[in-house]
Amino acid sequence: MTSTVSPALEQRIARVLSAGVGLRGDGESPASLKTDGVAGGTELIEPGGGAAGEGAEGGRGAEGVSTWIGLVAAWNARIDLTAARNEDELVDLMLADAVVLAAHLPQGKRVVDVGTGAGAPGLAVALLRQDLALTLVEPLQKRVSFLRNTIGALLQSGALKPGAGRAPFVERGRGEEVARRAPAFDVAISRATLAPGRWLDMGAALTAGAAAPEVWVLLAREEPPALTGWEVAEDLRYRWPLTGVERRAVRYLRRAPASTPGATSEG
Ligand SMILES: C[S@@+](CC[C@H](N)C(=O)[O-])C[C@H]1O[C@@H](n2cnc3c(N)ncnc32)[C@H](O)[C@@H]1O
Incomplete structure (x- = not known):
């Protein structure tokens, strides 16, 4: 199935992607995606170039986003991929949280998204x-098929040219199964899949x-959960640009273990 995207x-x-430019943390920021975090240090995000658009080998991220969202709209007519009721909801739902994450994730890491569905946010x-x-990670076969087909099309068109040496990998299964296998991820993200507290444990x-x-927890307006041994490093509040929905992206870091008084490096 091909992707055709109307000018509208x-x-x-383009509006949601360009809202991300404001996340660089300098100059004028659009109110919509301007984040209000407890810690600063946001990274430049530029649709079509730099961190948000092109990998080192020249993938075309912004073009790929259009192809992917076009495919979501086309496949959604046949299989249940999204509950979005109009184009504003579709684009905000698919893209806006990912634009915020893309501006804040550390370079070159192994990232897992649990319950990817149609591709948001992973x-x-x-x-x-x-x-x-x-x-x-996604258990439902029809969504796995959609994701694998879409990634194939994005690689073929050159929109996706992963700088980390591999294309996004789709694992069919549940997050619980993946977590049991001593996985090697640096960053865990997930949206609308598990209750926040359960997701934090799994992450x-x-x-x-x-x-x-x-570990990132994506929320509407509710308070972020607590997890022993972890602390909130950033609590980003923003509104989706097209629908104005209030959102919160919370970044947790593991606390360094407290040093034992009197312990020496020789042990
Ligand atoms: C409500 S959808 C959200 C999809 C996407 N993350 C989003 O925000 O648009 C939840 C997705 O998580 C998947 N899912 C449910 N339980 C899961 C689990 N335990 N591990 C991994 N995925 C799960 C479902 O198949 C579904 O695709």
Whole structure:
């Protein structure tokens, strides 16, 4: 199935992508996606170039986003991929949280997205940040087929040229199964799949082997959960650009273990 994107849909996609330019943390920021975090240090995000658009080998992320959203709209007529009721909802739902994540994720890391569904936020992040190695975990076969087909089309067109040496990998299964296998991820992301507290536990298990693990919890307006041994490093509040929905992206880092008084390096 091919992807055709109307000029109106293309304009909506461009609006959400360009809202991300404001996340660089300097100059004028659009109110919509301007984040208000507890810690600063946002990374430049530029649709069609730099961190958000092109990997080191020249993938075309913004173009890929249009192809992918066009495919979501086309496949959604046959299989249940999204509950979006109009184009504003579709573009905000698919893209806006990923634009925020893409501006804040560390360079070159192994990232897992649990419950990717039609690709939000994991596939969008893979397109916008082609330095990252994404694993997309999804149990439902029809959604797995959609994701694999779409990634194939994006690779073929050259929109996806992963800088980390591999294309986004789609793993069919549940997050619980992946977490049991001592996985090696640095960053765990997920949206609308598990209750926030349960997701935080699972995210911690998925990144247990990493030197500097991070877990992101994506919320509407509710308070972020707490997890012993982890702390909130950023609490980003923003509105989706097209629908004005209030959102929150919370970044958790594992606390360094407290040093034992009197302990020596010789042990
Ligand atoms: C409501 S959809 C959200 C999809 C996407 N993350 C989004 O925000 O648009 C939840 C997705 O998680 C998947 N899912 C449900 N339980 C899961 C689990 N335990 N592990 C991994 N995926 C799961 C479902 O098949 C579904 O595609």
